[in-house]
Amino acid sequence: MRDKKAVAKPPVGEKEKAVAPTSNPPYQLDNAQVLKACKALSKWVNEKKTESSKSKKANLLEDPENPTPETVWLNLTTKKLVTDTKRLKPARIVLPHPLRNPQTTSICLIVKDPQRTHKDIIAATPALSAVVKKVVGVSKLRAKFKSFESRRLLAASYDLFLADERVVCMLPSILGKSFYGRSTKIPIPLSVSQEEGKKNLVSEVESCLKATYLHLNAAASSSVRVGLSNFTPEMVSENVAAVVQKVVEGGKGVGKKVGVPSGWKGLRSLHLKTPESAALPLWLAEELYEGGDVLKAGEREELAAKEALRKDKVKERRKKRKMKKRQAMVSKRQE
DSSP states (O other): OOOOOOOOOOOTTOOOOOOOOOOOOTTSOOHHHHHHHHHHHHHHHHHHHHHHHHSSOOOTTSOSSSOOOOEEEEEEEESSOOOOGGGGSOEEEEOSSOSSOTTTOOEEEEEOSOOHHHHHHHHTOHHHHTTEEEEEEHHHHHHHOOSHHHHHHHHHHOSEEEEETTTGGGHHHHHTHHHHTSGGGSOEEEOOOGGGHHHHHHHHHHHHHHEEEEOOOSSSEEEEEEEETTSOHHHHHHHHHHHHIIIIIOBTTTBSOOSSTTGGGGEEEEEEEOTTSOOEEEEEOSOSSOGGGSOOTTHHHHHHHHHHHHHHHHHHHHHHHHHHHHHHHHHHHHO
């Protein structure tokens, strides 16, 4: 007979422990899933280029030697509408792989009056004068760019618009739809006060060139630029991780959250896409609603009673208004 191999048994009184499969926590971005989506998106963009090159129809507006790369967007969907006005201010997020080239990017700087002091500072600093091509004050902006055509030409003349954070609130009424109708032309706030000096202005401009910006909408969905079609999948994946860390997580070493209220618990989904591609899922929430959003027993009846009371008050106000109008008409006839 064959010798039976000895099998190690657990001691008496102890049960075998079941080994749980390892998985990522529910409130954490899966880097492998992000890289997989980036590779699939890059493959789709390359296949689209080969198909367009084989087709007879050519894009006459595109330069064949320097084609314009497509933008890769990260779509954030929240569980609730963003109602906090402080969060609607554009948030600056520095990327490990910037989307803009400092050597080819032209900047227009909008400052508080008088503009001459800021012009002198930029002219005396080679690092700034090489990038900032125009400095304009608020009063000159109002006087010189009144017509829609002049604003449109100004928006098309420069790649990036930066504005003193002290005058940012005035700009929507001054610049109008030509700037605020496109997210790439919205002026970005930065600190340009004279007290902080030249070094701070240089660091602020460099930070703006290396960053992307989150423009949260007063809705449940927003988008942020995280890459270009000529980036490698690894570069886009690192940019996505940096944006999620700043917008959703925050915390030590990252700074305060600038985007989604309640962090991961307030987020519904994350998707990656280009303007013409399908949205590839990166992260989906298991719970579509938070615990406080679900009505408890008796709350539905209370809300219905409050709504009925509100409607009754509205009816009473309308009746009083009609009575006042009738009394006024009767008094006029008697006179």
